[in-house]
Each structure stands twice: as C-alpha cells, then as structure tokens.
Amino acid sequence: MRRIEPSFDAPSRSHEGLSLSEEDRVLPARGKKKPAYPARGGGNGSRKSAGRGSARRNKRRGGLFGLLRGMVYWSLVLGLWAGIAGAGLVVYYGARMPAATTWAVPDRPPNVKIVAVNGDLVANRGMTGGQALGLHEMSPHIPKAVVAIEDRRFFSHFGVDPVGLTRAMVENVTNRRLVQGGSTISQQLAKNLFLDPSRTIERKVQEVLMAFWLEREFSKEQILEMYLNRVYFGSGAYGVEAASRRYFNKSARDVTLSEAALLAGLLIAPSRLSPARDPQAAEARSQLVLAAMRDQGMIGDSEMATAMSTPATRAPAFWTGSEHYAADRVMGELRRLIGEVRHDIVVETTIDLNLQKQAESTIRRIIDENRDKASVSQAALVSIDSSGAVRAMVGGYDYATSQFDRASEARRQPGSAFKPFVFLAALEKGLFPDTVRNDEPVRFGRWAPENFRGRYEGPMTLSTALAKSSNSIAAQLVMEVGPEAVVEGAWRLGVQSDLAPNASIALGTSEVTPLELTSAFVPFANGGYRPEMHFVRRITTEAGEVLFEHRPQRGPQVVSAHVVGMMNAMMAETLKDGTGRNATIAGWPAAGKTGTSQNSRDAWFVGYTANLTTGVWFGNDDGKPMNNITGGSLPAQVFSQFMTAAHQGVPVAALPGDWQGGTMQRIEDVLRAEREREQSMPVQPVAGNGVYGGHTGSIDRPVPPGEVGQQNSGRFGSIMDVILGN
DSSP: OOOOOOOSSSOOOSSOSSOOOHHHHHHHHHTOOOOSSOOTTSSHHHHHHHHHHHHHHHHHHHHHHHHHHHHHHHHHHHHHHHHHHHHHHHHHHHHTSOOGGGOOOOOOOOOEEEEOTTSOEEEEESSSSSOOOOTTTSOTHHHHHHHHHHOTTTTTSSSOOHHHHHHHHHHHHHHTSOOOOOOOHHHHHHHHHHOOSOOOHHHHHHHHHHHHHHHHHSOHHHHHHHHHHHSBOSTTOBSHHHHHHHHHSSOGGGOOHHHHHHHHHHTTSHHHHOTTTOHHHHHHHHHHHHHHHHHTTSSOHHHHHHHHTSOOOOOOSSOOSTHHHHHHHHHHHHHHHHSSOOSOEEEEESOOHHHHHHHHHHHHHHHHHHHHHHTOOEEEEEEEETTSBEEEEEOSSOTTTOOOOTTTTOOBOOGGGGHHHHHHHHHHTTOOTTOEEEESOOOBTTBOOOOGGGOOOEEEEHHHHHHTTOHHHHHHHHHHHOHHHHHHHHHHHTOOSOOOOSGGGGGTOSOBOHHHHHHHHHHHHHTSBOOOOBSEEEEEETTOOEEEEOOOOOOOBOSOHHHHHHHHHHHHHHHHTSTTGGGOOTTSOOEEEEEEOGGGSEEEEEEEOSSEEEEEEEEOTTOOOOSSOOTTTHHHHHHHHHHHHHTTTOOOOOOSOOOOOTTHHHHHHHHHHHHHHHTTSOEEEEEOOOOTTTOOSEEEEEOOTTOTTOOHHHHHHHHHHHHHTO
16 A cells, blocks of 8 residues: 655645544544444434534533633642742741841830820820820720721731732722722731831731731730821821821810721821811711721611711811910920930920910901901910919911911010110119100210100100100110110020120110010019029829929029019009000009010010019011001000900909109109190200210200200209209
8 A cells, every 4th residue: 555645735635635524533532432323313414414513512612621721720830839939938038037036016106295284285296196095095986997997807817818908909900099908907017117118029028927926926906006006197197196186186085986987097098188188088088987887887877877977177287276386395395304205204384275275366366357457467475474484375376377486486676675674774773763864866876766756755754764665765774874784684584585785775676585585574573583484394204203393493583672663663654654555454463565676577565463474476477567566556455365364363463562653753743844834945956965875966856945055964953953842
C-alpha cells in the first residue's frame, strides 16, 4: 500500500486525507464504540445529523467546563503563590520591626485643663485639645455610632476583618469611589499609635501585625476607648472631648444622638467633612451613620427620624469665646511655672467667667453699635483686682476670627492715659493737687504741644489740669521734674515696655500694652503696693498633686500712702468734672484717666475702685484713625457698664487715702474770678512768660494791667497772697 504523507498546502480532496468525521472526533474521545444500529427515526442521514448535533452540544459543554476548570485551577495556583508571597512579606517586614516584647502603647499627649476660679472649664489645651474620657464617661451614643459606621464587626473579629474588607472593596468598586474603608478600628488605632501616615505595603503589613498585638494585649473596650480619645475629628480636634467642645461647645458626656452621628461621620474624611468647613456635607454623612445604626438594631425608626430632623449648623472656624485669650496667655506661662508638661494637668486660673462674659458682651455690643459711624473694629479690656489677679481679659472683638491678643501683645500709644505718671512724679517732687500752673501754649525747642482742639484755660490747679487733661501743663511738669523721673515712676508701678525719656512722654507717645498699663494703675487702687500680676492660682495633676501654687503677697510699696491719696483725689475729679464723666459707677467711689492718641488712632480709659482696676482700649489693627473717638467716649462707656455689673452685690469701699485739699475750692474760686476778669482785658504780646524749660518767643494771651513782663510765679504768688490773706 502506498504511504500518504499529510500535506498542508495541497489541493483539498473529497475522499482522501486524514480528516475525521464528527463521530470520529467525539465518540473515541469518550472511550465508546460506534453503535452498530442506526439512529431511531431515520436512515444513515439521520444518524449523521444526530451525531453532529450531539457533538456540538458536547463541544460547548466541554469548552465551558474546561474554562471553569482552568479558572479554578489558576486561581488556586495564583492564590497559593500570593499566599506564599504575602507570608514572605509579613516575615520580611515583621523582621524589620522591633521585638513584640518591647512594644508599648505610647502615652497620650498631655492635656492642659484650664479652669476658672469657680472650677468651670475655660479651655483645654495641648496636642489633643481635650481631656481623656473613659468609655463609661462619654455619651453612649458615641461608641455605638463609631462602631456602626467604621467597624460593625468590631466586637467579633480578631483585629483584621476579611468580611468587612471584602465588603468595602465591593462597595468602592461599585460606586467607583472610596465610600468605605477596609481597616478595622484596631488597625486604625495601631496606625495612629505607632506608624506614620505613608501608604506603603510595609506600613500596611506593620499595621496588621500591631492590630493583632493590640487585640491580644487589650480588651475590645480598652481599644475602643483609646481610639476615641486619640482619633482626629478635624479642625484641630483630637479625641471626642476636644471635638465635642470644638463643634458643640459641650462635653462629650452630653452629646446627643444626632451629634454623635455627626462626630462618627467625620472619621472617613475629618478635614473635608468638618462642620466648620462644610456643615451640609457633615450632616449628609451623619444621616448615613444613623441609617447604619438603625440597620444594626442600635436605634429604632423613631429615634433615627428625630435625629435626622436636626438641621445642619456651621461650627465656628476656630474656638470661640474671649476666655481663650486668657487660656493662650496661661499656656505661655506654663514652662516658666512648672517646666515641660509631661502629664495631664489642671490649671486653676484667676479668671472669673462671669466677668469675662460680661466684658466680652459689652465690647461686642458697643462695637456693633458704632462700627460704621465710629470707624472702629477692635477693642481690648483687662480687669485686675487689688491682689494682682487678672479677673478678665478680652484680647479682641472675636477670638474665632483673630487669635491675636491685643490686651497683652499689642503695643499702642496710651496718650493722656499716661499722664498720671507725670503728675505722680510731680507730687513726689513736692507739688500738691492744689499747686497752680498756667494752661497756655508752650514751646520747648521745636516741640510745641497743643491742647485738645486748641483750648487753653489759663491758671488752674494740678487736680483740674489732670481732670481736664491739659497737655500744656503736663508738658510743663515733665520739664520741671525731668523725663527720667516720669519713666522711673512708670516702671516702678508696673509698666514694662521701653519708655523714651523725652519731653513728649508727657503725652503718652511711648507704646505700652493694655495689660501692663492697667497693672500699673493697681497701686493707686490698693494703697501704693505693687502685687505680682498673675493669671494662675494653682497647678495640679489629675490626681491632685500640687505642682505650683501662687502665694498671695501684697508686694513692695512703690508709692507712699500720702501720694496715693493725692493721686486718687485728683483722678476722682476726672470722673466727676473732667474728661471721664461717662465712666462713673453708680454708688461706688472711682477714679481714672482718659487717653487719646493722635488722630484718634487709639482711645483709652483706665480706671479703678478699691475692688477692681480696669483698662479699656479701642482702635483698629491697621492703625486707621477712628472717627472722633476719644477715651471719654466708647472706652469710658465700656468701663462704666462693665464695672457697674462687676460691682453688683459687692460692699462699697472707699479709695485709699484721705487727702482733703482744704484750700482747693478757694483756689478754684479765685482762679475762676481771675479768668472772668482776664476775658475782658485787651490782648497784649508777652515775651518770656516763665514757662518751665526755657520758653522763647512771644505768645498772645489776655494780660491784666500792670502784669506785662512779670513772671507767672509772681502772679501765682499774688493769688496765694489773696487766698492766705497776705
């Protein structure tokens, strides 16, 4: 027989070759013999047709099963290799970690709890911004809401939740965006405690290993408690207590169901979903949390409906409340008082929250009423008691929009509010409130200070000069006693800023802060003593161990009691008949001084009773002039309203000192008659009028007959002769 070789390029043949029929392809493959009888229902053609149909079905069936078998096989193979690779990665990255026996949960960053004199919370400070709470202390809605949305199988898994991970992957793929996280609460805590936020395979492996360790070392309740006290909730708030204070101005102990749902909803994207940034997005997310709680049987339909009806509200962009200015100041003093803070502490301050709120509301209301017409946007207030304890400090109109503390950090020109130190130096040099000086235009070299609105009233006592804020007489006194004496007196009483010892210091041209200027008035209120100005009474640990305690001391006597009495008598006239009439306090003896810098850039009133010393400043941060605002207007109004409220129910006390000024009224009567007589006299030029400091040139003023060319001292002498009967 002739051998026939297969050929792939020869012409096709109908009867020759190695081609197989359909039956040849199928039946032998099954190991069956070809049937010896024809198929039912037909002859040979029918058998061929039936064979071809059966072959097609078998082909499809075999191809599908083969595909499935192949997929299963290769899946197993790939899974095996993936498992081997995963195990290798775990071993590799695990070997790079420290031994598990050395692992320890790091201490939570210390919290500084700052409280008022009555124990009410002023603020929490530190990296977390809130104290740690036990799971049993916080609202029960919080852990339920967090578990419902973050890790519903938390109490049943072993640190890693394969079911939850798979579900999260499906949800994320279905929604084509990240809607669920696959990490458990244990994994998230491990990441927060031990790892950096980088997204690498190594970090993920380490996170899983540490989650296993946490589950072995701690109970589920302990893990959840640590997590809730450390996790970030956005807007600078770490932990549920800080977040509750930040967004709801309440403790996490008092959080409602709707508020708990909002907090839990923030965890997936705390910065983006913060109600301080996007309250609508935060509210929408909280409703998903409520639905998850309902689905898991944590709440009922009615509870969910009630919670969902709560409208979204925008949280302040920052902490709000003027008490935070005081809290910031306290934080700045901790290192000096106790060194580095290593554990949670409680700082008991001198702040009276009632006075603090009264000061804040008064300032905000006055600014709101006068912002446009007065062109004013900022104010500050400091109130200090006679022991040096700061009872209230407002550093600006709104802490949430500006944390710059204008009370203790902004240096501004005090204007005439600085004059008490000028008159103090004069009294310490031997002058008296009855001493007379001439209120008239003066010049010292190139400097010619002018009175407000160019008004001069001629001879007057020092008491009247201070009450009416005569620039002329203040400048004369500076040149008489010397600028250095004025600077020394201001520093001695409590001013700490650098002061330029020049003639213009009479008008308050050297800058000071409201805090230091107010503290320098305290010796006038307490009889001449300079106590240590302070904000902190005591610092303790959470367990009650005392770390620092302020020891009340009267302080050194910096002004004699006699001089204090004279100064108080003089500054009391400011409120009675001078520039500070708007600052009176019903039923209380009070004293003080107004101040206005050039072009009304700054307006001040600093005053006191025997109980409190309070300083008020108004102005604009950019130095823009206000619209005719003086210290006797808005600052005096705030002083009066605040001090009146602060002294409600406090026993009335007189100011220190017993200066009576027996001849003062007679001097005023004589001088008033003298001024009336001068107004009818012709104006004559006078040269060399004897002004202190070597005045040169001539000044037009009314001159009585026979006085031309005489010195002022002679004139004053004649007045005293009249008074004394000489």
